[in-house]
Amino acid sequence: MTQKISPDWPTWYDSKSPLGSAVRYVAALSPQFDWVGIYVLKGKMLELGPFIGAPSEHTRIPVGKGVCGTAVAENADQNIPDVRAHSNYLACSLETQSELVVLIRDKKGKILGQIDIDSHTRAAFGPEEEKAVRKVADELGALW
Numbered sequence: 682m683t684q685k686i687s688p689d690w691p692t693w694y695d696s697k698s699p700l701g702s703a704v705r706y707v708a709a710l711s712p713q714f715d716w717v718g719i720y721v722l723k724g725k726m727l728e729l730g731p732f733i734g735a736p737s738e739h740t741r742i743p744v745g746k747g748v749c750g751t752a753v754a755e756n757a758d759q760n761i762p763d764v765r766a767h768s769n770y771l772a773c774s775l776e777t778q779s780e781l782v783v784l785i786r787d788k789k790g791k792i793l794g795q796i797d798i799d800s801h802t803r804a805a806f807g808p809e810e811e812k813a814v815r816k817v818a819d820e821l822g823a824l825w
């Protein structure tokens with residue numbers, strides 16, 4: 682059976698696997714994106730959903746903890762060019778040098794979760810990367 686395509690859906694979107702399709706699309710945007718995952722906000726806890734990359738021990742992160750939890754607590758995306766210089770950082774992999782967290786919000790602005798990207802390259806996330814990931818987060822938030 683073929684999937685019914687809505688004209689409003691972005692090209693990457695797969696209704697059978699909305700979060701997985703977003704992760705696959707984002708992971709292919711840059712060879713410097715070494716780990717890409719989506720955390721879903723459930724109450725005061727971020728729970729890891731689909732991801733591409735090495736398994737992470739941080740499958741549940743409380744709001745306020747780490748870069749991921751800080752994004753929710755401060756209601757602001759986080760672009761960390763050097764994770765070693767960051768005091769509130771939860772290490773997933775010793776290879777990670779920089780990290781980008783982009784919040785996913787619904788149409789009313791409520792936080793639903795976040796796209797988290799780790800890179801083995803320092804300062805891997807410039808304005809273009811931020812913009813591209815923000816677009817996916819907005820599209821996903823609208824279709825959540």
Ligand code: SME
Pocket residue numbers: 716718737739742746747748749750769770771772773780797799
């Ligand atoms: N580094 C994150 C934890 C998640 S891993 O990067 C997959 C943080 O500090 O919240």
